[in-house]
């Protein structure tokens with residue numbers, strides 16, 4: 001039996017305990033596309049990054065069934081609040097149920113709507129933001145969130161390797177789908193953006209971590 005690097009990494013990462021396990025099982029049982037959810041492996045990183053900052057204000061764009069939301073909420077400052085933005089109103093029930101299971105309901109404000117419309121209503125001074133919604137709007141999300149971030153804040157974007165499609169060369173760009181082009185251009189844009197220092201981690205589908213200067 002061959003063990004993949006992903007399996008090996010999973011096996012050598014803290015395993016989700018108690019309620020996180022129950023939530024992940026519930027997502028597998030009750031959602032049509034459980035692969036849309038963050039995995040326990042990604043959840044460990046998310047919780048760790050948020051816990052290091054202990055933010056009073058955090059944001060997640062795209063929650064799906066709330067696994068990432070729960071992980072983020074667990075790392076907030078004692079008086080911190082996570083603002084979750086989700087376009088699909090059918091997701092709200094499970095997000096609320098999973099936050100309840102984790103005892104995190106009071107720490108999370110759920111905004112059902114399009115991220116482009118909700119971001120202007122979010123408070124300034126965001127200390128951690130996790131962008132995990134539709135890829136075609138990632139550039140706008142970055143540009144709208146950055147001025148709202150606190151100095152030293154972390155802006156984290158998921159799927160920045162886009163299944164490896166970011167390696168498509170300019171000659172084949174015409175065949176690239178729109179999301180691929182947006183993510184390629186955003187990776188270049190962020191790397192040249194003097195407002196942040198950044199690292200693209202080859203973790204699962206690529207996690208870009210930007211620290212606001």
Ligand SMILES: C[S@@+](CC[C@H](N)C(=O)[O-])C[C@H]1O[C@@H](n2cnc3c(N)ncnc32)[C@H](O)[C@@H]1O
Nearest residue numbers: 037038062063064068087088114115132133134
């Ligand atoms: C990959 S899932 C999010 C997974 C979640 N962050 C987690 O950690 O488990 C993407 C979510 O983004 C939502 N979404 C897509 N377009 C959106 C938009 N324009 N505004 C807000 N949410 C959106 C989808 O409905 C979906 O639930």
